[in-house]
Amino acid sequence: MGLKFLVVGAGAVGGYFGGRLLEAGEDVTFLVRSKRRKQLEQTGLVLESVKGDAKLDPPLIEKGEAGTFDVVLLSTKAYQLDNVLQDLSSFINEETAIIPLLNGIGHLDTLDDYFNKGAVLGGLCHIESTLTEEGHISHTSSGHRLTFGERNGDMSERVKRIAASFEKSNADVQTSIHISEAMWRKYLFITTLSGITTLFNSPVGPIRKSDEGRAFTHKLIDEIVTVMRHTDEPINNDFADKAWSQFLKLSDETKASMQKDKEKGLPVEADHIQGYLLRLAEKHKCSAPYLQAVYANLKVYEQFRRDVD
Numbered sequence: 108m109g110l111k112f113l114v115v116g117a118g119a120v121g122g123y124f125g126g127r128l129l130e131a132g133e134d135v136t137f138l139v140r141s142k143r144r145k146q147l148e149q150t151g152l153v154l155e156s157v158k159g160d161a162k163l164d165p166p167l168i169e170k171g172e173a174g175t176f177d178v179v180l181l182s183t184k185a186y187q188l189d190n191v192l193q194d195l196s197s198f199i200n201e202e203t204a205i206i207p208l209l210n211g212i213g214h215l216d217t218l219d220d221y222f223n224k225g226a227v228l229g230g231l232c233h234i235e236s237t238l239t240e241e242g243h244i245s246h247t248s249s250g251h252r253l254t255f256g257e258r259n260g261d262m263s264e265r266v267k268r269i270a271a272s273f274e275k276s277n278a279d280v281q282t283s284i285h286i287s288e289a290m291w292r293k294y295l296f297i298t299t300l301s302g303i304t305t306l307f308n309s310p311v312g313p314i315r316k317s318d319e320g321r322a323f324t325h326k327l328i329d330e331i332v333t334v335m336r337h338t339d340e341p342i343n344n345d346f347a348d349k350a351w352s353q354f355l356k357l358s359d360e361t362k363a364s365m366q367k368d369k370e371k372g373l374p375v376e377a378d379h380i381q382g383y384l385l386r387l388a389e390k391h392k393c394s395a396p397y398l399q400a401v402y403a404n405l406k407v408y409e410q411f412r413r414d415v416d
């Protein structure tokens with residue numbers, strides 16, 4: 108029997124990867140809230156993607172309905188997590204594997220505290236996608252990679268089965284036996300990219316073109332790595348160089364999803380992404396002025412943003 112997937116959050120990330128899995132014929136249900144449910148019932152789940160469009164009619168459930176699932180793809184924003192945990196708990200059992208796709212790291216502690224030991228795998232994704240006004244998922248550049256694995260490095264049977272479910276999907280899904288390291292690398296990259304694109308209100312191109320923008324980015328990367336090194340995590344010597352070369356390879360138009368959300372007046376994950384690292388810096392008495400500047404900009408922005416639930 109195939110695995111039963113529950114995608115929590117039919118947004119830019121969950122809608123894309125869950126949609127690709129559904130398109131491949133797998134058993135995928137989306138946990139949604141009532142407004143999104145109405146929209147999806149009217150329009151279908153629409154992917155407008157450089158990798159191929161799709162229009163799907165996914166099974167939808169809301170909190171309190173019946174069902175248990177083998178795998179949860181968790182793809183809400185970090186600031187929505189507290190509500191999500193309550194809504195989700197009735198859909199999981201002792202065997203359910205939870206794969207979080209959020210940016211950042213802090214959610215792992217929250218999830219580990221809430222769910223059974225070992226339930227939560229490591230996960231991340233590289234994709235530039237956003238929700239349009241009509242609720243379609245707009246995927247604008249060629250990357251659509253989802254990486255997951257056991258955080259203890261095992262290549263477990265459940266990882267192999269989940270990977271097999273994705274085999275026929277139109278997405279680049281990979282397993283990793285170094286998922287914790289991969290998550291910290293992505294964390295460094297996204298803290299930098301979301302930090303600079305929101306601070307300078309700009310895509311990557313103009314930031315890279317100016318000496319000041321490049322110097323700021325360089326200092327920010329170094330500073331974040333210094334903070335990360337105060338943890339017991341596998342922060343290898345090449346972290347800063349790899350993040351810098353990733354930054355150099357981005358297209359001029361690239362913006363972090365945080366900057367896209369900021370342009371829409373939506374909430375941002377400042378406390379989860381930059382704030383978490385600043386709390387680490389404070390704990391270890393480590394100075395982080397560039398990160399502080401990025402965070403201050405986001406905290407000022409937060410006073411003016413739209414309220415959403």
Ligand SMILES: NC(=O)C1=CN([C@@H]2O[C@H](COP(=O)(O)OP(=O)(O)OC[C@H]3O[C@@H](n4cnc5c(N)ncnc54)[C@H](OP(=O)(O)O)[C@@H]3O)[C@@H](O)[C@H]2O)C=CC1
Pocket residue numbers: 115116117118119120121138139140141142143182183184185187190191194208209210232233234235236237238364376416
């Ligand atoms: N977008 C991108 O390009 C990338 C994003 N990420 C990360 O992925 C995570 C998700 O981001 P993204 O997909 O962009 O966010 P979106 O805002 O597009 O999607 C989040 C979805 O979660 C839903 N949701 C929130 N709370 C609940 C709930 N209690 N029950 C059911 N659904 C709920 C929202 O639905 P509702 O309509 O009800 O609010 C929304 O559809 C973030 O951590 C982000 O940083 C990582 C890589 C790339």
Ligand SMILES: CC(C)(CO)C(=O)C(=O)O
Pocket residue numbers: 210232233234235236297300362363364365
């Ligand atoms: C940089 C990118 C698009 C890579 O997946 C991302 O994670 C984000 O913008 O949130």
